[in-house]
Amino acid sequence: RSALPRYQSGDIRYVVSLPDPGTENEPLPLPRNANKLLQLRFHDVDDIEMLSPQFRKCRAPQKEDVESIIRFFNEINQAEMGGQDQFAILVHCESGLSRSAASAIIGLTCLGYDAKTAFDIVCEANPHSLPNRRMLRIADGIFKNTQLCQIAEDHRAALFNYAGYEDPVKKIERDYRSSFRFKIDQMIKKTARILSRLRGSSGSAVRKLPSHAH
Numbered sequence: 001r002s003a004l005p006r007y008q009s010g011d012i013r014y015v016v017s018l019p020d021p022g023t024e025n026e027p028l029p030l031p032r033n034a035n036k037l038l039q040l041r042f043h044d045v046d047d048i049e050m051l052s053p054q055f056r057k058c059r060a061p062q063k064e065d066v067e068s069i070i071r072f073f074n075e076i077n078q079a080e081m082g083g084q085d086q087f088a089i090l091v092h093c094e095s096g097l098s099r100s101a102a103s104a105i106i107g108l109t110c111l112g113y114d115a116k117t118a119f120d121i122v123c124e125a126n127p128h129s130l131p132n133r134r135m136l137r138i139a140d141g142i143f144k145n146t147q148l149c150q151i152a153e154d155h156r157a158a159l160f161n162y163a164g165y166e167d168p169v170k171k172i173e174r175d176y177r178s179s180f181r182f183k184i185d186q187m188i189k190k191t192a193r194i195l196s197r198l199r200g201s202s203g204s205a206v207r208k209l210p211s212h213a214h
Contacts (some may be wrong), residue, residue, distance in 0.1 A: 001094050004029045011088060014076055016069065016103050018042070018093040021059050031090060038072040040065050043097045047134045048169045050175040061099070069103050073110035101129040106139045106147060115146040123155060130156055141170040 001019065012031040017039040019028065030037065042065055043058040050060055080087060091107065095100035101122050108118035125131050133156075136148035162165040176182050 001028070001092060001096075003096065004092060007031050007090055009033075010090075012090045013087040014072075014089045014109070016040075016072065016089070016091040018091075018098070018103060020094055036072075036076070038068060040068060042094065042099075044095075045134065046132060046169065047137065048173050048176075050134075051181075052172045061132065061135045061138070063138050063142075066106065066135055066142065068139060069106050070110055070139070070142060073107040076107075077111050077183065089197070096126065097129050097134065098132045102131040102133075102135040102152075104138075105131055105136065109143065109146060109148070115148050119148065119151045119155070126206060128159075130159070142193045172180075 008029045008031055011033065012029055013033075013035050015030055015037045017028060017037065019039070019041055020043060021041045024041070024132060024194060041059070041172045042061045043055075045055050045060040047095075049055045050058075077090070089107065091100045091104045091196045093103075104122045105115075105118045108121060113121070119131070122131070131148075131152045133149050133152045136152050140146050141150050156167060
């Protein structure tokens, strides 16, 4: 966000703007000449962070947000198909490290780059990027043939290993696994699996009935 003024008068054709919820009344100095703008508001929350009480009131990125990003970049791809001129896309969030990085990776994948190349381009531009893994996990589910979330996991582990200290979300995960909520969640998952198997068995039995009926 703090770097936006330097791009306000630039030749930027497309903008993806990802400010925090609750900042609707704060004006953003977005590029004046942009042809198309996508603005979504959600917090920089990962799957693991959502397990912590301090993040429960946050609005985490949802599937519809990632779908909007994919649709936006697919529209860019279609609009620019066959064009010979270069064009610029600005993707911003609050700190430029997580939501915007994940969005840029998703966007480059839509524009035809393989997952690893898309990831490398973004992290080369900003080596301190920690792309939002929840967004990438959702994107993997939509793309079907990518491993963006796993690449992000490996990248994150390497960064913290190099820095020489533990990833803060590891403590959140440990606290969750030692909590009563974890036990309840495990019971719910186990019950859901049992019910799913029972429904499957019941369905098999029902399907077999017609072949024995007279």
